[in-house]
Amino acid sequence: MTNIESADQAKQDSSYREVLTELLYQLADDDFIVSFRGSEWLGLAPHIEEDVSFSSITQNTMGHAVLYYQLLEELGEGEADVLAHERPPEKRRNAIYLEKQNGDGSYLDEPYYDWALTVIRQYLYETFKKVKLEALTKSSYVPLADAAQKVLMEQTYHLAHWKTWVRQLQDSTEEAKTRLQSRLKEAWGEFLDVLELGPKANDMEKHQLIVAESVLQKKWLEEIKETLAVIPAEPLQKNKGSGRNTEHTQDLTQALVTLSEVYDQDKNAVW
Amino acid sequence: MYNFVEHGGKVTENTANEDPILYEQFMARIEAGEKIEADDWMPEEYRQTLIKLISMHGISEIMGALPEKEWTPKAPTLKRKLGIMAKVQDEMGHGQLLLRVSEDLLKPYGKQREDLMQDLLKGDLKFHNVFHMATKTWADAGVVGWLVDGAAIISQTNMLDASYGPYQRALQRICAEEVFHAQHGEAIIMALAEGTEEQRNMLQDAVNRWWPALLMFFGPGSASTTGSSKQEVTTKYKIRKSSNEELRQAFLDKYLPRVFSLGLSVPDDTLYYNEGEKRWVYQQPDWNEFKQIIGNNGPRSKERLRLREIAYENNRWVRQALAPYPAYS
Amino acid sequence: MGEKHDGSGFYQEYEVFSKKSDKAPLQHQFSLLAPNEDMALSIAQENFMRRENVVDVWVVPRSNIRSMTSEERKQWTKRLDNKDYRTTKGYGYLRKKWRDKEQDMLDEKEILSWKEVKKG
Numbered sequence: 001m002t003n004i005e006s007a008d009q010a011k012q013d014s015s016y017r018e019v020l021t022e023l024l025y026q027l028a029d030d031d032f033i034v035s036f037r038g039s040e041w042l043g044l045a046p047h048i049e050e051d052v053s054f055s056s057i058t059q060n061t062m063g064h065a066v067l068y069y070q071l072l073e074e075l076g077e078g079e080a081d082v083l084a085h086e087r088p089p090e091k092r093r094n095a096i097y098l099e100k101q102n103g104d105g106s107y108l109d110e111p112y113y114d115w116a117l118t119v120i121r122q123y124l125y126e127t128f129k130k131v132k133l134e135a136l137t138k139s140s141y142v143p144l145a146d147a148a149q150k151v152l153m154e155q156t157y158h159l160a161h162w163k164t165w166v167r168q169l170q171d172s173t174e175e176a177k178t179r180l181q182s183r184l185k186e187a188w189g190e191f192l193d194v195l196e197l198g199p200k201a202n203d204m205e206k207h208q209l210i211v212a213e214s215v216l217q218k219k220w221l222e223e224i225k226e227t228l229a230v231i232p233a234e235p236l237q238k239n240k241g242s243g244r245n246t247e248h249t250q251d252l253t254q255a256l257v258t259l260s261e262v263y264d265q266d267k268n269a270v271w
Numbered sequence: 272m273y274n275f276v277e278h279g280g281k282v283t284e285n286t287a288n289e290d291p292i293l294y295e296q297f298m299a300r301i302e303a304g305e306k307i308e309a310d311d312w313m314p315e316e317y318r319q320t321l322i323k324l325i326s327m328h329g330i331s332e333i334m335g336a337l338p339e340k341e342w343t344p345k346a347p348t349l350k351r352k353l354g355i356m357a358k359v360q361d362e363m364g365h366g367q368l369l370l371r372v373s374e375d376l377l378k379p380y381g382k383q384r385e386d387l388m389q390d391l392l393k394g395d396l397k398f399h400n401v402f403h404m405a406t407k408t409w410a411d412a413g414v415v416g417w418l419v420d421g422a423a424i425i426s427q428t429n430m431l432d433a434s435y436g437p438y439q440r441a442l443q444r445i446c447a448e449e450v451f452h453a454q455h456g457e458a459i460i461m462a463l464a465e466g467t468e469e470q471r472n473m474l475q476d477a478v479n480r481w482w483p484a485l486l487m488f489f490g491p492g493s494a495s496t497t498g499s500s501k502q503e504v505t506t507k508y509k510i511r512k513s514s515n516e517e518l519r520q521a522f523l524d525k526y527l528p529r530v531f532s533l534g535l536s537v538p539d540d541t542l543y544y545n546e547g548e549k550r551w552v553y554q555q556p557d558w559n560e561f562k563q564i565i566g567n568n569g570p571r572s573k574e575r576l577r578l579r580e581i582a583y584e585n586n587r588w589v590r591q592a593l594a595p596y597p598a599y600s
Numbered sequence: 601m602g603e604k605h606d607g608s609g610f611y612q613e614y615e616v617f618s619k620k621s622d623k624a625p626l627q628h629q630f631s632l633l634a635p636n637e638d639m640a641l642s643i644a645q646e647n648f649m650r651r652e653n654v655v656d657v658w659v660v661p662r663s664n665i666r667s668m669t670s671e672e673r674k675q676w677t678k679r680l681d682n683k684d685y686r687t688t689k690g691y692g693y694l695r696k697k698w699r700d701k702e703q704d705m706l707d708e709k710e711i712l713s714w715k716e717v718k719k720g
Contacts, residue, residue: 039344039352042359043336044578046586047384047610048367049632049643055360056646059353066349081348108341109574111581115589157645164642168635169592176592262347262409269467271347271409311670364647371631384633385608444630448651590607593635 005142007074019203020141021075022093023210026198026244027132028068029094032084034125035062036255037098037118040107046115057122057158064151071143085263089252095194095243097187098125099252106254116179119169120187123162124224128194130159131219132210140208163227170229185232192236195220198244289314301509306436309375320504321435322376329369330391331399336362337575338402342412351459355412358455361448368441375437392580394567401484403569410463410470410477416456418481418526422488424449425522426511434509464533471534478530479538483556489519491558523551613662614640616648619655626658637661 004010010017038058045051069080077083098121103114133155136148169176195217197204205212217236225231241247262271293312300307307313336359343359346352374383390396401419406412427446433439463474490502492515505511513521530537539554563569567576611633617626629648634640640659649657668676684690688708695705704710 036344039356042343042356043333043340043363044582046589047633048333048363048370049634049647052360052364052367053643053646055356055363056650059356059360062349062353062356066353069349084349085347105581107344111578112585113582115586161642164638168639169589172592173588175588179588258344259352261345262342265347265409266467266469269470270462270465271351308670308673360650364650367632367647368630371633374633383608384611441630587607590610590635593639594607594609595612595635 003140003142007071007076007143010075010141015203016207017075019200019207020144020209021072021077022198022200023204024068024072024075024144025093028065028072028083029092029243030098030125030129030194031061031065031068033092033094033098033252033255034122035059035065036259037100037102038062040102040111041113041118044107044111044113053161057161060154060158064155067147067151071147074143081263085260086267089248089256090246092246092248092252092256093198093244094252095191095196096238096240096247096249096252097121097190097194097243099243099249099255100190101251101254114179114183116169116176116183117186119162119165120180120183122158123166123227124187124191125194126155126159126162127223127227128216128220129155131216131223135211135216138208139210144209166227181230184228184230188232188234189237189239191238193238193240193242193244195236196238196242196244198242289316301434304432305434306439307434308436309378316504317508318376318379320508320510321438322373324505324510325369325373325376325438326387326390326396327398329366329373330387330396331402332362332366332369334391334398334402334575334579336366337578338404338406338571339412339415341406342409345409346412347409354455354458355416358416358452361452365441365445365448368444369438372437372441388579388583392576392583397565397567400487400561400564400569401481402575403564403567403572404481404484405570407480408473408477410460410473411481413456413459413463413474414477414481416452417460418456418478418485419488420449420452420456421526422485422522424453425518425525426489429513429518430511432509433511438510460533464535475535478535482537482539483560485522486519486553486556487558487561487564489522490515491561492516492519520550523553527551610635612636612640614644614659615662615665616640616644617658617660618645618649619657620653622655626656631662632659634659 004013004016010020035058038054038061041051042055042058043051045054065084066080069083072078072083073080100117100121102111103117104110104112107113130152133148133152137145137152139145139148166180170180195213197210197213197216201213204210210216240249294314297307297312297314297317307317339355339362340359343352343355346355370384370387373387377383377386387396391398401415401422406415424446427442427449431439431442431446433442460474463470502511502514506514527537542551542553544550545552564572567573612635613631614634614637615631616629618629619626629644632640632644632647634643637659641657644657644659645654695707698705
C-alpha cells in the first residue's frame with residue numbers, strides 16, 4: 001500500500017476515507033472528552049501548583065482533539081466546532097470509561113471529585129495514547145502520521161506526570177493504596193473499550209492506518225506492568241459497553257449538555 | 272490581581288515599639304528606592320500590612336478562578352474553551368505566586384499554606400468583592416475578563432514599583448500575563464458586541480449587573496465611608512502610589528470611552544465627566560452592601576467557599592499520602 | 601504524630617531555575633511547594649514557564665541553599681571603586697599607543713570575533 005498524502009487523495013477512495021474518518025473520530029472524541037473532564041477539575045485539584053500543571057495537560061489534550069477534528073474537517077466531515085459541539089451521543093466514538101464523571105456531584109455544586117480516579121484514568125489513558133501515537137507515526141495517511149509525531153512531542157510529559165503520581169501514591173499510605181486499587185479494579189472492568197478500534201478495526205489494519213488491536217494492547221500491558229505495583233488478575237473487560245460502537249452512558253449526555261450549553265443558544269452566531 | 276486594603280481586620284498598627292534607628296534606616300532604604308527582601312529587618316506594621324494585602328490578593332486569585340471557571344467547560348467554541356482555560360489557569364498561577372510571597376512573610380509566625388486555606392474557610396481571610404458575585408451568562412465571563420481584569424490591571428500596575436522585592440517581582444510576572452487576559456476578555460465581548468441582538472442584550476445585561484461591583488472594586492474613597500482605611504499606610508511604605516479614588520478615576524478614564532464606543536451604556540443616569548475638575552462624577556455604590564459582600568454575605572460567597580472547602584477536605588488524603596513525614600497509618 | 605498528620609508536611613519549598621536556550625545561563629524563576637523533588641520537577645515548568653522556551657529545569661530544596669543573610673548582603677556586596685586594573689578601563693591608554701604604531705587595539709569586540717581562523 002502506498003501512502004496517502006492528502007485529504008483530496010483520501011477522498012478518491014471511498015472505502016479508505018470511511019475507515020480513516022472512523023479512526024479519526026475515535027482519536028478526536030477520546031481526547032476531547034478526556035480534556036472536558038480535565039476542565040471540570042480546574043481550581044479543585046489537591047494543591048495549587050498541581051492545578052496549574054494539570055490544566056496545561058488538559059489544554060494540550062484539547063489541542064490534540066482539535067488537530068484530529070481539523071483532519072476530519074479537511075475530509076469533508078464539517079467544521080471542527082460543529083463536530084465537537086453538535087454531534088449527539090449516538091455519533092460519538094469515545095470509549096465509555098473516558099466519559100465517566102470525575103466523582104460525585106458536579107463541578108458547580110458539591111464536587112466530590114476523586115483524585116484516585118483521575119490519576120488511574122489519566123495514567124492508563126496516556127500510556128495507551130503513547131502506544132497508539134507511536135503506531136500512528138507509521139500510518140499510511142501522511143497528515144495523520146505527521147499529527148501523531150507532533151502530539152507525541154508534548155504528550156511524553158503528560159505520561160511522565162501521571163506516572164509520577166501513580167508511583168508515589170501506590171507507595172504511600174494504606175488509604176491511598178486502597179483508593180488506587182479500587183479505581184484500578186473499576187478501570188479493569190471497562191478499559192477494554194479504550195483499547196479497541198471498533199467495528200472497522202480490521203479495515204484499519206488492512207489500509208495500514210494503524211496496527212492491529214492485539215499489537216497495541218500487548219504493548220500497553222507491557223508498559224503498565226512496569227509501573228503499576230499490582231495488576232488485577234481478571235481479564236480486561238468492557239462491562240459498560242462499547243463507545244467505539246457509539247454506545248454511551250448518561251455521563252456523556254451530561255458532558256454534552258454542559259459543553260454545548262452556550263453554543264446551543266445560537267448555533268449560527270459568532271462567539 | 273485584585274486588592275483594596277480597606278476591609279479592616281487585625282493589623283497591629285504600632286510603630287511606637289519599633290527601634291527608632293532601625294526604623295529610620297528602613298525608611299531611608301525605601302525612600303532611596305531600594306527593595307526590601309523577606310529576611311531584611313522591617314517594621315512590624317510593614318510586615319502586617321504586606322501580609323494582609325498579599326494574602327488577600329493571593330487568595331482572591333484562587334477564589335477569582337471560580338466565577339470564570341463556571342463557564343470554562345461551557346465556553347462556546349474550541350478556541351474559547353482553550354482561551355478561558357488558559358486564563359483561569361493563570362489566575363491559579365497568580366494565586367500561587369502571591370501565596371508564596373505571603374507564606375515567606377508569615378514564617379516568623381510559623382504559618383504556612385495550610386493555615387491560609389483554613390483562615391479563608393473560617394472567614395478570617397477575606398477575598399475581593401467581585402468574586403462574591405454570580406456569573407449568570409457567558410457574557411459575564413467576557414465582562415470579568417474585560418472590565419474586572421481591566422480594573423485589576425489598573426490597581427496592580429500601580430504597585431509595579433512596590434518597595435517589597437518579592438511582591439514587586441511577582442507583580443511583574445502577573446502584569447505581563449494580564450495583557451493576555453485583557454485581550455482574551457476583549458475578544459469575548461467584541462464578538463458579543465458585534466453579534467446578534469440577543470448577544471448584545473446579553474452583554475448589556477452583564478455590564479449592568481457588574482457595574483456596582485466594578486465601582487466597589489477599588490474600595491471606598493475615604494476612611495469615613497466604611498470606618499477604616501489602610502490606604503495611607505500602603506502609600507507611606509511605598510507599596511502603592513495612588514489612592515482608591517485616583518485608581519477608580521483612572522479606570523473610568525480608560526474604560527468608559529471603550530464601553531460607549533461599543534454602543535453599550537452603564538446603569539447610572541447621573542454619570543458625567545466634570546471638565547473643570549477633570550474627573551468622573553458617578554452615583555456612589557451602596558457601601559453597606561460592599562461590607563456585607565466582603566463579609567462573605569455576597570450573592571455567591573457561601574457557594575464559592577463551599578467549593579474550596581470540598582476541594583480542600585476531599586483531597587486531604589492525597590496531601591497526607593505524600594507528606595514526607597509518614598502519615599499515621 | 602507530632603509533625604502534623606493533616607498533610608501540611610506535603611508543602612516543601614523548592615526554588616525553580618530554568619534555561620531558555622543552550623547558550624543562556626540558568627535563571628531563577630520562582631519558588632513552589634511540593635511534597636518531594638520528583639513532584640516539584642514535574643510541576644515546575646508548567647507553573648512558571650508556560651509561555652517561554654525551556655531547555656532545562658532545576659529544582660532545589662530551599663533548605664539546601666546557603667544564601668547571603670540580610671546582614672551579609674549589606675556587608676559583602678559593597679566594593680571600593682578603585683579596580684580599574686581589573687578591567688579594560690584601566691588599559692585604555694594602549695589604544696593611542698597602538699595607533700601611533702599603526703596597529704588596531706585588540707579590544708573585546710575584536711577578540712570575541714575570532715571564532716574562526718583561516719583553514720589549511
